[in-house]
Amino acid sequence: MLDAGIYEQLSRLVIAMKQKSSQNMAGNRRSVQKGTSAEFSDFREYMPGDDLRRLDWNVYARSERMYIREYFEEKEAVVSVILDTSASMHYGKKSKAELAQDLCAVIAFLTLHHMDRLVLYDSSQMGTPLVVSGGKNALPKVLGWLQARTFSGTETDSFSAVRQMQRRGAGVTVIVSDFLTEAATDPTQDCLEKTMQYLDFTKQRPVLLQTLCAEELRVTMDGTRNLIDMESKEKLRVTMRADVIARYEQELQKLSVRLKKSASAAGGTYILCDSEKERRALILEDLRPLFV
Structure with a gap:
C-alpha cells in the first residue's frame, strides 16, 4: 500500500466533478439545491446509508416502499x-x-x-x-x-x-x-x-x-x-x-x-x-x- x-x-487536491451533487447526505460540495431551508425538492428511493429521519412515512404507509424526502441544501x-x-x-x-x-x-x-x-x-x-x-x-x-x-x-x-x-x-x-x-x-x-x-x-x-x-x-x-x-x-x-x-x-x-x-x-x-x-x-x- x-x-x-x-x-x-x-489532502490539498479535490476530484473534479462533471455535475453538481444531488445526494441526500450533507457534504462539502454545492449541490443543485440552493440552501438549508425546509423547502422540499423531490422524492427518491431509499439507499443504504441514507438518513432514516428523512424517510417519508406517509408514502411508506400507502405504498410500502421507502422513499427519502430531499431538500434544497449542500450535499x-x-x-x-x-x-x-x-x-x-x-x-x-x-x-x-x-x-x-x-x-x-x-x-x-x-x-x-x-x-x-x-x-x-x-x-x-x-x-x-x-x-x-x-x-x-x-x-x-x-x-x-x-x-x-x-x-x-x-x-x-x-x-x-x-x-x-x-x-x-x-x-x-x-x-x-x-x-x-x-x-x-x-x-x-x-x-x-x-x-x-x-x-x-x-x-x-x-x-x-x-x-x-x-x-x-x-x-x-x-x-x-x-x-x-x-x-x-x-x-x-x-x-x-x-x-x-x-x-x-x-x-x-x-x-x-x-x-x-x-x-x-x-x-x-x-x-x-x-x-x-x-x-x-x-x-x-x-x-x-x-x-x-
Whole structure:
C-alpha cells in the first residue's frame, strides 16, 4: 500500500466533478439545491446509508416502499469505483493488481477527505459493493477491503459491469482496469462508446485508469515463446520477431487512443498508468487531470 506521506500531499487536491451533487447526505460540495431551508425538492428511493429521519412515512404507509424526502441544501457527491479483479491483473514483475489497489486507495482517500460518499465495486461481485462515507476515519475500512481482493476471476467486461452499478445520482465513475478484453480491443464492437454515452447520460464523469505493467508497455522478449492466457488458460506459440512486436505496439496504441477519445467525448478522463513508475510521481503528476 501507499506511503503515508503521500496522503498528506493528496489532502490539498479535490476530484473534479462533471455535475453538481444531488445526494441526500450533507457534504462539502454545492449541490443543485440552493440552501438549508425546509423547502422540499423531490422524492427518491431509499439507499443504504441514507438518513432514516428523512424517510417519508406517509408514502411508506400507502405504498410500502421507502422513499427519502430531499431538500434544497449542500450535499455530498458520490464517487463510484469499479476495480477489475480478473486474473490478468496479477501479471507483471511489478503487478498491475498492486498498482490498481494503490489507485483505488488514492481515489478513496480524496473522496472521504472531502466528506463525499465512496462506492467500491469488485468487478467479480458487482452486487455487493462497499459503501463508505463519514470522512477519513473510514479509510482503514477501505484499505482492508482492497487488501482482501483476490485477482483470480475470468475475463471481466468492465463496460458491462457499469450497467450493474447502483445509480446514486450525479458524480464520478472510475474504472481501474488493464482494459485488455475483447470488448475493449475489438474495434468492431461499440461497448466502450456506448458505456461512455451511458455514463454521460446518467450525469457521471467517467474516469478510465488503464493499468499496464512494464512487460506489456515495453516488450523485450525474443525468440519463440509459448504464451498462456492467465484467465482462459489458452496457449499461443509466437515467434517474437521485430515486426510482431511492432504490430502489438501499434494495436496497444490504438486502444489507448480509443479509450481517451471515448472518455473525452463523455466529458471524462483517460490516464495510462505504468506499474513500474514511482508511485509518488505517478499519483501527483500523471493523475493531475483528475483534480481541481
